Amino acid sequence: MNGAHSRLRLERAGIDTYRQPVVYMHRDCAVCRAEGFAALTRVLVRSGHREMVATLNVVTDDRLALDTAALSEAAWKALDPGPDAWAVFSHPSPPASAPALRAKVFGQRLDEQDFLGLMRDTVDNRLSDIELAAFVTACAGERLDHQETIGLTRAMVSVGQRIDWGSGTVLDKHCVGGLPGNRTTPLVVAIVAAAGHRIPKTSSRAITSPAGTADTMEVMAPVALDLAAMRRVVEQENGCIIWGGNVGLSPADDVLIGIERPLDFDSDGQLVASVLSKKVAAGSSHVLIDIPIGPTAKVRSDAAADALEGRLNVTARAMGLSLAIARTDGRQPVGYGIGPVLEARDVLDVLRGIPDAPRDLRERALDLAGALLDIAPGAGPDTGRAQAEALLQSGAALRKFLAICEAQGGFHEPVLAPHVRPVLASQSGVVKGVDNRRLAKIAKLAGAPASPGAGIDCRIRIGDTLRAGEPIFHVHARTPGELDYALEYAASQPDVFTIGTGA
């Protein structure tokens, strides 16, 4: 199996296949013939001291030499071969976690060892995207119980790095999301850090939304910091707001998010494991979780919030975290903007005290910062809100935010996408409700978050009176194609805003 018919020269294919590594071999090459490889076979590739499992695509014409295998960009990065490198190809042993995956698909409970095997194979790229999709689906809805959620959380922490901040309190906050434009994190971090507390915040990019906090933050400062850089920023400024993907905290979560994104769903068990594994790995001790509740938010009812809160509390206790939970209004967007740049503009307007800045975003950020200051050890009772307001009012929070941006690599003003068109009200009346999901979808179709300047600018709120023909919101897009695409969908959904004819 290790003879000449299992070796090929390596070259770079120059093809971007996103996360999943692909290896290209000629149909008639010695390796395909000897090993019985065909298209989509999973192949173990070893070169130097590295190895990876890749998916095979078979080249059927003479664009690839018989003695050569080409690697997609992800495969090239994973294997990192030297010049003139060769690789040895073989069948990978079946992933050790395959029986656990099968058991979960058929509704059996998994224990912590099962999850550990699954998460190890996930970060080692031993599970295909199809297998990962099956795992994510098998854990959806109520299919993970509390004990399994704890097991999955522990497993996610185990297969990644974990920061030790030494002694002292480490604060953190997280919003379970589902509410477009709800970008309180940069404000809360700035206020809490300005108050002198340590708050090393790692955020995700969007999973199923038009912008994650990392996407929004990235239009103002670099966020792809590694662990050493993150530590330096926090030691200097008390806080940071970076993307979690480069610090190796819960890397399994990053892979699962890559699968959940095209599927456009996530679930309680995975949500809790995702959030709390990141917090534990980040070395946090006190965590505030913001749960917006509304008919089209991620959490739709108090009953759903109860279930999620129960799962969060049980898991946090098992992981040794102090947890506070804030339930907030999730009926409509927060701030004006939906999309990275549009949300960043709102954040900066609040920090800068611009009179036109969105009041709802400002109030909510102060509430959350206050609640977080209140659970910190040594805080007086209910003093946090006033302290937060003072730090925002005085400009201390703005100075802290800009200092954090500088420490992360430099602040820059965000720039909106050039193509803009309004969506008009088709009838007159009072706004009774907003479908957050379809509004977010319009922003996504306009290009957010891949086009950071794209999205929605919406200043209408529940209770406002509209006249037919007036703009309800504006769509921003980077290209005419994306603008058309978003507006076409918007036109087909005239009831995203419920407009009543009563008073």
Place this chain on the structure above:
Amino acid sequence: MNGAHSRLRLERAGIDTYRQPVVYMHRDCAVCRAEGFAALTRVLVRSGHREMVATLNVVTDDRLALDTAALSEAAWKALDPGPDAWAVFSHPSPPASAPALRAKVFGQRLDEQDFLGLMRDTVDNRLSDIELAAFVTACAGERLDHQETIGLTRAMVSVGQRIDWGSGTVLDKHCVGGLPGNRTTPLVVAIVAAAGHRIPKTSSRAITSPAGTADTMEVMAPVALDLAAMRRVVEQENGCIIWGGNVGLSPADDVLIGIERPLDFDSDGQLVASVLSKKVAAGSSHVLIDIPIGPTAKVRSDAAADALEGRLNVTARAMGLSLAIARTDGRQPVGYGIGPVLEARDVLDVLRGIPDAPRDLRERALDLAGALLDIAPGAGPDTGRAQAEALLQSGAALRKFLAICEAQGGFHEPVLAPHVRPVLASQSGVVKGVDNRRLAKIAKLAGAPASPGAGIDCRIRIGDTLRAGEPIFHVHARTPGELDYALEYAASQPDVFTIGTGA
């Protein structure tokens, strides 16, 4: 959106990506820039009167011209562009069935319209492999109820062709599988057709096993017939044994099987929909289902068989099929061979009356043929078994089988793979049990069914006495690599055969 920046010349990439169409574009081409396409974006491609949805892979070097898009083999076949063709690229509208998929993932019931939308998007390639994996997983276990199984079956029939045989009875049989080597179908078809009944059998290739009936049949005669050719064979010889993939009966099922295969699981609801949709589409009126039961067969207990039988009966009744069910012994393989050629050899030996032919395969085929003859309209009570035996004994079944092979395109003798090595008993004693799944896995690792001559030859049965060092079975493989790989796994699993030390 239809300007110059949405059009590219088409060329053939010469890359086999199996079922899923892939389109390659340069990172800097006008289409990627105008539409905001990135790696793994789903892209709508229109050329001439055809369109398809493909997955984008992004070329990052100069191997592809900026004005050109390259198509993978599956994409090239789906679009079938003329010479010098151009295509227009845009964002596809989200699949209409996405809300139904999401609902099912979160445990809601689907109705027939939901399934119809899902199956239409499945055959139109509007769902990605990740979405299909989520669907298959969301339907696994007990997650489809009876009414949903009926809805899925009807939907699968609706999106494919359906044969009308005019008046008269149309018999059919199916084995739910899970038992290596259990290749009774060619024998049953030959006997029943020799008895003068119409039996147009379509079979699948292997889903999770080392050989499907179509794989086994293909080593003796062509099986990739289209609908017209199938009709001609059946009108001439009463029966056929062909691969179902070219006749367009339940094409959605073929796509789902392509996803279930790498996942290595399938489930009751999908199994019933898969089997019965094929039967309804084939125009069958009377169907016998063989359910082997054993601790490592697909159906492991009488309780599991009860559940499956209930689901089959309810669905068959809704679809207007007369159904008979035969429960058979599923504790160990049937016949000597596991793998296409090895199983074909057993079938031919039984038909030819070779004294050394496997008795268990012969007896089981006669039982099933007899049961099928008994449910045909006009049959006397319990006369089928004797009639079947007479037709086999007289050579009428062999003549009919060879005539069917000739009508399908010509009979040829199957050829075994050249590399053979025995696996030896590690201890002496009496064989108490066999792990069918791990035995099948060894045959798969040896290369079956992709290498048709590969697999296992095993003449040991439960109750036989073995001495340490005696061969339990022989492994056949096409290449030394595959032989090593299978033997390595076999060596790591010394308890595939349970050998007791009692009498």
